[in-house]
Amino acid sequence: METLAEKRTFADAEVNRKLKPAQKIDLLREMLRIRRFEQTALKYYQTGGDMGGFLHLYIGQESVAVGTISLCGDNDHVITAYRNHGHALAVGMSMNECMAELFGKATGCSKGKGGSMHFFAPDKNYWGGHGIVGGQTPLGLGLAYAVKFKGLKGSCLCYLGDGAVNQGAYHESLNLAALWSLPVIYIIENNQYSMGTSLGRSSSFKDCLAARAEGYDMEWDRINGEDIYEIRAKTWKAIERAHNESRPTVLEIDTYRYYGHSVADANAKKYRDPAEIERYQKMHDPVRLFQKRLIEDGILTIEDAEKIDAEAKAEASAAAQFAQESPLPNVQDIFSDVYYEVDNQTLAGKTGKHFFND
Numbered sequence: 135m136e137t138l139a140e141k142r143t144f145a146d147a148e149v150n151r152k153l154k155p156a157q158k159i160d161l162l163r164e165m166l167r168i169r170r171f172e173q174t175a176l177k178y179y180q181t182g183g184d185m186g187g188f189l190h191l192y193i194g195q196e197s198v199a200v201g202t203i204s205l206c207g208d209n210d211h212v213i214t215a216y217r218n219h220g221h222a223l224a225v226g227m228s229m230n231e232c233m234a235e236l237f238g239k240a241t242g243c244s245k246g247k248g249g250s251m252h253f254f255a256p257d258k259n260y261w262g263g264h265g266i267v268g269g270q271t272p273l274g275l276g277l278a279y280a281v282k283f284k285g286l287k288g289s290c291l292c293y294l295g296d297g298a299v300n301q302g303a304y305h306e307s308l309n310l311a312a313l314w315s316l317p318v319i320y321i322i323e324n325n326q327y328s329m330g331t332s333l334g335r336s337s338s339f340k341d342c343l344a345a346r347a348e349g350y351d352m353e354w355d356r357i358n359g360e361d362i363y364e365i366r367a368k369t370w371k372a373i374e375r376a377h378n379e380s381r382p383t384v385l386e387i388d389t390y391r392y393y394g395h396s397v398a399d400a401n402a403k404k405y406r407d408p409a410e411i412e413r414y415q416k417m418h419d420p421v422r423l424f425q426k427r428l429i430e431d432g433i434l435t436i437e438d439a440e441k442i443d444a445e446a447k448a449e450a451s452a453a454a455q456f457a458q459e460s461p462l463p464n465v466q467d468i469f470s471d472v473y474y475e476v477d478n479q480t481l482a483g484k485t486g487k488h489f490f491n492d
Contacts, residue, residue, distance in 0.1 A: 144361060144364040144366075144367045144368075145363045147363070147366070147367035147370070149205070149366055149367060149370040150363050150366055150367060155433045158428060158433055159428065159433065159434060159438075159442070161200055161201070161204060161362060161424070162421070162424055162425055162428060162434070162439075162442065163442050163445075163446070164196075164200045164204075164223070164224060165196040165197060165200050165362075165420065165421045165424065166421060166442055166443050166446040167223055167229070167446045167449065167450075168192060168196045168199065168200070168219070168220045168223050168224070169196055169421055169446070170443070170446040170447045170449070170450040171219065171223060171232070171233070171446075171449075171450045171453070172191045172192055172193045172219060172220075173193065173450070174233075174447075174450035174451060174453070174454050175189060175191070175219070175233065175236055175454075176189070176191060176393070176397065177454075178236075178237075178454055179236075179397055184237055184457075184458065185236050185238070186238065186249075187238075187249045187250060187251075188216070188249070188250050188251060188396045188397070188398065189236070189250050189396055189397040190216050190217040190218075190219075190250060190251065190395070190396045190397075191219075191392075191393045191396075191397065192219050192220035192391075193391065193392045193393060194325070194389065194390045194391045194392040194393075194414065194415075194419070194420075195217075195220060195323060195325060195359070195389045195390070195420075196220055196420055196421055197359055197360065197361075197365060197389070197420035197421070197424065198220075198293075198321070198323050198359050198365065198387050198389055199220040199221045199223075199224040199293075200220075200224050200362065201362040201365030201366050201369065202291055202321060202365060202366075202369045203221065203224040203225055203291070204224070204366065205366060205369055205370055205373055206225075206259070206291070206373075207288065208288070209259075209281060209286040209288025209289075210259065210288050210289050210290070210291065210373070211259040211260075211261060211274075211277045211278075211281070211288065211289070211290040211291070212225055212259060212260050212290070212291050212293075213260075213261040213262060213264070213270050213273055213274045213277060213290065213291075213292050213293070214262070214263055214264070214270060214292070214293035214294075215263060215264055215265075215267070215294055215295060215298065216250070216251035216263050216265045217263070217295065217323075217391075218251065218252075218253050218262065218263025219232060219250070219253065221253075221260070221263075221293065222243070222253040222255065222260065222263070225255060225258045225259070225260040226255075226258050227243060227253065227255050227258065227260065228453075229449055229450060229452075229453035230452075230453050230456045230457070231243040232253060232453070233450075233453035233454055233456065233457040234246070234453075234456060234457040234460050235248060235249065235250075235252075235253060236249065236250055236457065237457035237458065237460070238462065238463075239457055239461065239462060239463075240460060240461050240462060240463045240464070241456070241457075241460040241461070242457075243255060244471075245463055245467070245471060246462065247463065247471060248262075250263075251263050251264070251265040252264070252265070261273065267295075267297065267298050267301055268294060268298040268301030268302075268303045268304045269303065270292060270293075270294065271292055271294060271301070271303055271304045271307040271320065272303050272306065272307045273292075274290045274291075274292025274307070274318055274320070275290075275292070275310055275311055275318055277290040277292075277318075278290040278292075278311070278316040278317045278318035278376075278382070279314070279316055281317055282314075282315075282316055282317060282380055287377045287378075288317065288377065289317040289318065289319055289373055289376035289377060290317065290318045290319070291319050291321055292318055292319065292320050293321045293323055294320065294321070294322055294323070295322070295323055295324075295325065295328065296322060296323070296325065296326070296327075296328055296333055296336075296337065296343060297327075297328020297329060297331070297336065298328075299322060299337060299343050299346070300336070300337060304320075307320075308320070308346075308347065308350045308382075308384070309350055311350070311352070311382035312350040312351055312382060315379075315380050315381055315382070316380065316382055317380045317381070317382065318376070318382045319369070319372045319373065319376060319382065319383045319384075319385060320382070320383070320384045320385070321369075321385045321387060322343055322344060322384065322385065322386040322387065323359075323387055323389055324343060324359075324386050324387065324388050324389065325389050325390050325391045326388075326390060327391070327395070327405070327406065329395045329399070330399065330401055330405045331405075332405070342356050342386050343386050344356055344384045344385060344386035346384070347383075347384035352381075352382050352383065352384055353372070353375060353381065353382075353383045353384075354383065354384040354385070354386070355368050355371070355372070355383070355384075355385050355386070356387075357369070357385060357386065357387045357388065358387075358388055359388050359389035359390075359420065360389075360418045360419070360420045360423055361420075361423070362420065362424050365387060368385065369385060371383075372385055389420075390414045390418065392411060392414070392415060425439050
């Protein structure tokens with residue numbers, strides 16, 4: 135845990151010092167929107183009948199998505215794993231389209247065909263959540279390759295959990311990222327548990343997971359995820375490295391999830407001490423800590439905070455109503471949105487020939 139002096143240092147970092155009071159409040163607002171969205175989704179999932187499939191909640195990790203994505207510019211891209219609701223809202227996706235996707239409705243961001251793990255918004259440089267553990271890491275590499283190939287000043291923020299760091303695809307991606315000097319930033323959201331297995335039982339490491347980057351001659355850093363100022367300060371260094379030097383970085387952000395791996399995780403309080411969960415909620419909650427800090431700094435009043443929270447709850451409730459009232463996908467659309475070439479009747483879609491001609 136950083137000292138009070140270190141906390142002030144991160145708050146005084148140039149990227150944070152430039153924030154206007156209204157922008158700081160917006161950071162809190164976005165974290166609260168994510169939390170209330172997730173809590174509302176959980177409510178409707180548990181009532182039965184409205185949602186199916188999996189539901190991986192982001193409650194407890196809100197500062198990671200908001201802090202990092204708040205730094206993105208026009209040529210910065212985002213891709214993540216299946217715990218993707220927070221990132222989706224942070225890039226600017228609406229609660230309506232996200233909630234409708236959870237309900238499997240045609241008005242969802244993936245037309246009701248993707249569900250909880252597959253939110254997408256290409257118009258916002260958001261290339262989605264991916265259900266295959268570590269499967270998004272080479273895709274993030276490819277996005278960074280495209281940025282460099284086009285001569286753009288940008289990057290790709292590629293998120294993964296601590297349970298994905300031992301996947302071969304991730305290590306292959308690190309190798310190529312360093313070898314080709316690509317502007318990709320791998321962000322490990324270390325919430326301490328991969329499904330039901332603690333970090334110490336699943337991964338062998340010396341100091342931290344990010345330090346493995348040294349084996350690939352890559353820069354790395356470790357971040358306290360409960361402090362959004364530290365997240366922004368240290369992530370900005372990685373983004374500048376990507377933008378100005380086209381070099382990759384591995385960041386490990388220590389965080390915590392309050393619920394199970396997914397809602398289907400019935401043993402969430404068996405492989406974790408309930409006292410541990412309670413301790414994180416009371417002492418390390420990123421939303422509560424940032425709200426307290428803004429109040430202490432005279433930027434926010436308790437009444438303002440309550441109003442922002444009420445607005446987030448109302449927005450999430452309205453999104454659930456929108457999702458309930460939205461239509462289901464048409465049966466005849468089952469074969470659409472599978473192949474771009476077929477949907478758009480390109481030559482490849484008509485002939486089945488993609489790269490080779492007779």
